Amino acid sequence: MKKIIVKSVYDAFDYVMEHYYPAGLAEFAERTDTYAVISIQDSHTGGFGVRFCENAFCKDVLTLIFDDIDREVEGAVLFTDDMADSIISFIDKNREVDTLLVHCYGGQSRSRAVGAFAMRYLGKDDSVFFENGDPNPYVYSKLIERAGIYKACMPEME
Numbered sequence: 279m280k281k282i283i284v285k286s287v288y289d290a291f292d293y294v295m296e297h298y299y300p301a302g303l304a305e306f307a308e309r310t311d312t313y314a315v316i317s318i319q320d321s322h323t324g325g326f327g328v329r330f331c332e333n334a335f336c337k338d339v340l341t342l343i344f345d346d347i348d349r350e351v352e353g354a355v356l357f358t359d360d361m362a363d364s365i366i367s368f369i370d371k372n373r374e375v376d377t378l379l380v381h382c383y384g385g386q387s388r389s390r391a392v393g394a395f396a397m398r399y400l401g402k403d404d405s406v407f408f409e410n411g412d413p414n415p416y417v418y419s420k421l422i423e424r425a426g427i428y429k430a431c432m433p434e435m436e
Contacts, residue, residue, distance in 0.1 A: 279369075279372070279373055279374075279375060279376070279377070279378050279396075279400060280376050280377065281311075281376065281377045281378070282377070282378045282380065282393050282396050282397055282400075282402075283377060283378070283379055283380070283393070284380050284381070284385050284389045284390055284392075284393040284407065285379065285380075285381045285385045285389070286381060286382070286383065286384050286385035286386075287319075287326050287328060287381050287382070287383055287385075289381070289385060290315070290317070290330075290379060290381035290385075291328060293309075293313075293379060294315075294330060294336065294379075296308040296309040297309050297310070297311075297313075297333075297334075297335040297336070304334070307335075309335070310335065311335065311376035311377050312335055312336075312337050312374075312375045312376045312377070313335060313336055313337070313375055313376060313377040313378070313379050314336070314337050314338040314339070314340075314368070314372040314375045314377075314378055314379070315330045315336060315338070315339045315340070315379045315380075315381070316340045316342070316365060316368060316378070316379070316380045316381075316389075316392055317329075317330055317339060317340065317341040317342070317381060318342050318343075318344065318380070318381065318382035318388045318389055318392065319341060319342070319343050319382070319383075320343070320345055320346075320383060321343050321344065321345050321354060321355040322345070322353070322354070324343075325341070325343060326383065329341070337372060337375050338368065338371065338372050338375070340364060340365065340368045342361050342364070342365075343355060344356065344357045344358070344361060344388070346382070346383075346387045346388050346414060347416070348414060348415060348416035348417075349416070356416075357388075357414075357416060357417045357420055358420075359420070359424060362420045362421050362423075362424040362425075363424055365392060365395070365396075365421060366399070366421070366424060366425055369396055369399060369400070373400075378393075378396055380392045380393045380396070386411050386412070387411070387412060387413060387414040387417075388414050388417055390407045390411050390412070390413035390414070391407075391413035391414040391415070391417035391418040391421070392417065392421070393407050393413075394407035394408065394413050394418055395417075395418055395421040395422065395425070398422070398427060399421075399425055399427065
């Protein structure tokens, strides 16, 4: 992976559409990088009504449904060990794509946590994801824990 990007669901859709081209006219695609998508959707709506699919540029898609919470909340879905493991496996499986696209509704908390983790997991600096936003600390910590990354590497979060 050369690049990890975090977006809102709307901006993720725009990114994907930049790869679109009419049948037989691939040269008209605005973007030609290969990518994989981690699509994080909300439980209370059963998702966003947007489903990303594999194609010539999109090599893989992982859709997870969990809410932007950091503890059990009645009626909401908390991020789980199994979800963390599926993200880790997905990153491992898709190391050869050019771009990892991670999105949630707003692109600010859950997806930032996954993006920061992916950077750390791949041995890169994840500080950019902490500079202008607040990654969900529960999601980030759970991923770090499941990957067995030394916790002292984690930035301070309150």
